[in-house]
Amino acid sequence: MQGVQHPLSGATYDLVEPGIIEVRKDEMSGRFTKHGVWISGALRHADPHVCLWVSEPVGVSRHAEAAQAIKN
Amino acid sequence: MTTTDSRVDEPQLRGLARSPGLSYDDLLDMDTHPVPDVLRMRSWHFLDDADIPVSRYTSRDFHDLEVEKMWTKVWQMACRSDDIPDAGDSLVYDIAGLSILLVRQVDMSIKAFFNVCLHRGRQLRDTDGNVAELRCPFHGFAWNNDGSMKQIPCEWDFPHVNQEQFGLKEVQVETWAGFVFVNMDPKCESLESFLGDLPNHFAGWEFEKRAKTVHVARVFRTNWKVLQEAFMEAFHVVATHPQLLAGIGDANSQYDFWGNFSRAITPNGTPSPHLRYTPTEQEAFDAMSDKRLDQESFVQIDDGMTARSVVGMGGRMQWRPIVGDRVDTMSDAEFADSFYYTLFPNFHPWGAFNRIVYRFRPYGNNHEMAIMECMFLTPCDETQPKPKSVPIRWLGPDDDWTEAAELGLLARVFNQDTFNLPKVQIGLQTLKHATVGKQSVTLANYQETKIRHFHSLLDTWLAK
Numbered sequence A: 001m002q003g004v005q006h007p008l009s010g011a012t013y014d015l016v017e018p019g020i021i022e023v024r025k026d027e028m029s030g031r032f033t034k035h036g037v038w039i040s041g042a043l044r045h046a047d048p049h050v051c052l053w054v055s056e057p058v059g060v061s062r063h064a065e066a067a068q069a070i071k072n
Numbered sequence B: 001m002t003t004t005d006s007r008v009d010e011p012q013l014r015g016l017a018r019s020p021g022l023s024y025d026d027l028l029d030m031d032t033h034p035v036p037d038v039l040r041m042r043s044w045h046f047l048d049d050a051d052i053p054v055s056r057y058t059s060r061d062f063h064d065l066e067v068e069k070m071w072t073k074v075w076q077m078a079c080r081s082d083d084i085p086d087a088g089d090s091l092v093y094d095i096a097g098l099s100i101l102l103v104r105q106v107d108m109s110i111k112a113f114f115n116v117c118l119h120r121g122r123q124l125r126d127t128d129g130n131v132a133e134l135r136c137p138f139h140g141f142a143w144n145n146d147g148s149m150k151q152i153p154c155e156w157d158f159p160h161v162n163q164e165q166f167g168l169k170e171v172q173v174e175t176w177a178g179f180v181f182v183n184m185d186p187k188c189e190s191l192e193s194f195l196g197d198l199p200n201h202f203a204g205w206e207f208e209k210r211a212k213t214v215h216v217a218r219v220f221r222t223n224w225k226v227l228q229e230a231f232m233e234a235f236h237v238v239a240t241h242p243q244l245l246a247g248i249g250d251a252n253s254q255y256d257f258w259g260n261f262s263r264a265i266t267p268n269g270t271p272s273p274h275l276r277y278t279p280t281e282q283e284a285f286d287a288m289s290d291k292r293l294d295q296e297s298f299v300q301i302d303d304g305m306t307a308r309s310v311v312g313m314g315g316r317m318q319w320r321p322i323v324g325d326r327v328d329t330m331s332d333a334e335f336a337d338s339f340y341y342t343l344f345p346n347f348h349p350w351g352a353f354n355r356i357v358y359r360f361r362p363y364g365n366n367h368e369m370a371i372m373e374c375m376f377l378t379p380c381d382e383t384q385p386k387p388k389s390v391p392i393r394w395l396g397p398d399d400d401w402t403e404a405a406e407l408g409l410l411a412r413v414f415n416q417d418t419f420n421l422p423k424v425q426i427g428l429q430t431l432k433h434a435t436v437g438k439q440s441v442t443l444a445n446y447q448e449t450k451i452r453h454f455h456s457l458l459d460t461w462l463a464k
Helices: A048-055 A062-071 B024-029 B060-071 B191-195 B198-205 B224-229 B242-247 B281-288 B307-329 B332-336 B409-431 B449-463
Strands: A012-017 A020-025 A028-033 A038-041 B076-080 B089-095 B098-104 B110-114 B149-151 B170-176 B179-183 B211-220 B254-258 B261-266 B338-343 B347-349 B356-363 B366-378 B393-395
Touching (some): A012 A048, A048 B409, A062 B281, B060 B449, B076 B089, B098 B179, B110 B170, B211 B409, B224 B356, B224 B366, B224 B449, B261 B449, B307 B332, B366 B409
Antiparallel strands (some): A012 A020, B076 B179, B098 B110, B211 B366, B261 B338, B338 B347, B347 B356, B356 B366
């Protein structure tokens, strides 16, 4: 999954299988490559940068590292 | 000011428009800790709104001019002093088809030479490493590590060579903050003069005590300035890194320049003015920490706290074991925000506790290929031996940044930037054709200040 919501469009982006991102907006959805190329579905456009972001393994940001210090 | 106001046309007033939203000074006023003076320093004036000719990025002639007038004359960061810690350590620094060899001397000083055998011109060394002498692998001409002539094979055949005058050709070397700079021009100004006030900006962050814990270099199919300029503004965040917007004041960044360096400050833990809603402090923090829809927040932002103050608190806890109680004197801003400096022409140290240092340069002498390097300079526990400086990990133009796992989340941010950059070079090739009718790129007046400042300095160098 490791999904995100696009802060501008409101669409949700989810990794459904390696290299394949499902985008949902309103009542429509579509599937795209990690570079935002349409594969299938009624939704024909996605933000390629967010597709790329969602397609890759989740990492730890420096701010998350700082948060971890608080937890510890 | 309205468009009917005649003052808008006065050049000195152009470029004064700013984004809606909190200014950086507004955020500093809300910091939970005293803010160092350097974050309050401002130095900006209008740099004209002229376009930048496409030929600067596409022309071989322009590249050759840069080599002749700039690369062979300007101070440039070659390595960290810790990259060559022991007597005899050597390092090869290549720039635009020129090769320089840095060698640590017995007295711990550093010398640099043009990296070429004076016999038939072979590159003297092509790898880093510890050496007892500088011997050419071709015919065996050898120099001592101080550059003096050591041995000429079949000396009987070179009665015309005066060995005392056959030393390696030296290059100027100076250091600042643990960085080693070289300059090929024997008549160059001192590094101290060239840096100007930059050391004062970094005085509180003790870079000389840091260790290079990450060093990744990646080759790109772009002009080196196309690559560099993608990392000199936050204007691209809205399109290239939109996942960050709830927690980054991209368009509220502060831009300034002084002498040979410029600075951008992009605040984090404050929302982008591009958003059509106002994120909560929790949402701002979640965006900063890349929380996914199916994850819990890394930390709960309680009432009375802000995303910025929590990052400050966490940063102090994170770094206290390393740098001690000095963290108590550091502002939230120094832990939360991005301070990205550029020292002309290609050196980009980031301030405070974001450990990034970038360097950009042409790949070989190719004006359409470039190298981007990212280093992490990490504060060290001074009671322990300093970690050794790591060597460079090289990535090719088709490699993925995530192959360098040591970059962490930054690798994925770079992949987003990388998605654009080769296509910029392709686009510029189209733009340069007269049939398009616009052979230039058009910059913002304020948000692309650092790029304008760079080109202003480049103009000066090329006119010398």
